[in-house]
Amino acid sequence: MPSRPPPLDKADFAALSEFRYQMRRFERFSEDVVQAKGITPLQYLLLLHLKGYPGRDWATVGELAERLQAKPHGVVALVSRCEAGGLVERRVSDTDRRRVEVHLLKDGEAMLSQLAELHRAELLSLDGVFTIPKLDRDDHAE
Numbered sequence: 001m002p003s004r005p006p007p008l009d010k011a012d013f014a015a016l017s018e019f020r021y022q023m024r025r026f027e028r029f030s031e032d033v034v035q036a037k038g039i040t041p042l043q044y045l046l047l048l049h050l051k052g053y054p055g056r057d058w059a060t061v062g063e064l065a066e067r068l069q070a071k072p073h074g075v076v077a078l079v080s081r082c083e084a085g086g087l088v089e090r091r092v093s094d095t096d097r098r099r100v101e102v103h104l105l106k107d108g109e110a111m112l113s114q115l116a117e118l119h120r121a122e123l124l125s126l127d128g129v130f131t132i133p134k135l136d137r138d139d140h141a142e
Contacts, residue, residue: 005136015133022130033118037111043082047112050104058101
């Protein structure tokens with residue numbers, strides 16, 4: 001039977017705090033740069049998840065909802081806003097007429113490329129600062 005990890009100590013709380021602080025700093029950076037380009041953070045994430053969807057260049061609303069950790073009806077509204085902005089379009093699947101695919105359009109691709117470059121530069125600047133805390137240390141006294 002595996003032993004329970006030792007209780008969290010001050011260093012563990014400090015590591016968790018620092019991790020959440022760095023994560024929130026990156027999120028704030030992201031919010032600011034995407035809003036400066038005229039879209040919302042969720043619209044950016046939708047574009048990112050479309051482009052980055054494993055194995056293909058489109059996704060269904062359900063798949064996007066999973067990636068965004070959101071309710072499908074909310075993602076439908078998000079897709080509609082992105083569609084109205086000329087960033088994405090819905091297409092009925094060629095292979096299954098019941099399935100609707102969400103595809104990135106040229107303007108969405110251009111917007112995403114610009115924003116992804118900014119995000120990559122910010123992530124590279126955080127190398128060594130933004131780290132996952134080690135909380136399973138064996139050096140706790142029991």
